[in-house]
Amino acid sequence: MFRQHTVHSPEGDLLCAPCELVIRSRRDGDVHVVQLVGELDKDSAPRFEIELKRAEATDAQEIIVDLSGLTFIGSDGLKVLIHANARSRDGGNRLMLVRGSDEVQSTFEMSGLLSRLPFDDDREQTPPTHGEPARVNIVVSRPVHEWAGGGR
Numbered sequence: 001m002f003r004q005h006t007v008h009s010p011e012g013d014l015l016c017a018p019c020e021l022v023i024r025s026r027r028d029g030d031v032h033v034v035q036l037v038g039e040l041d042k043d044s045a046p047r048f049e050i051e052l053k054r055a056e057a058t059d060a061q062e063i064i065v066d067l068s069g070l071t072f073i074g075s076d077g078l079k080v081l082i083h084a085n086a087r088s089r090d091g092g093n094r095l096m097l098v099r100g101s102d103e104v105q106s107t108f109e110m111s112g113l114l115s116r117l118p119f120d121d122d123r124e125q126t127p128p129t130h131g132e133p134a135r136v137n138i139v140v141s142r143p144v145h146e147w148a149g150g151g152r
Helices: 045-056 075-090 102-110
Strands: 005-008 014-017 021-028 031-040 062-073 095-098 136-140
Touching: 021 045, 031 045, 031 075, 045 062, 045 075, 062 075, 062 102, 075 095
Parallel strands: 031 062, 062 095
Antiparallel strands: 005 014, 021 031, 021 136
C-alpha cells in the first residue's frame, strides 16, 4: 500500500513521497534491541526481516523489537513478526516485543495477534541506550531526487 505524504523540494515544489522506515539495531550486553521508526509495510518488511535474522544469529540472550516508533504496520510486517516468534519458540524464547502506538496495537488486536505474540507489558516504551549510538541505522526509502524524477 502506498501512503502519500507532502514533501517540499528545494525548489519549493510539492512532492508526494513514500514514508521511510528507520531500523536501529544495537547490542547491549546479552540484549539485542531492534528499534523501528516509521512505517513497516511490504516495501520495508524484507529489510526488517534481514536485520532481525542477523540479530537472531548472534548469541544474544534476548532480542527486543521496539515498535514504539512505528506509525503503521502492514500485513507483511505482521508476517515477519509471526515467523520470528515461531523461530524464537524453537530457539529459547528470546524474542520480546515492546508495544507500539495505539494505531499499531489496534492492528495486532484486529488481526488476533495481540495475545499470540510476546509483548512485554512491563518494559518501558523505549529501552535504555546507555549512551551508545546505534550500531546499524538502515533507512528504507528512495532518495528525494528520484521522487522528483531526478534519478531517471
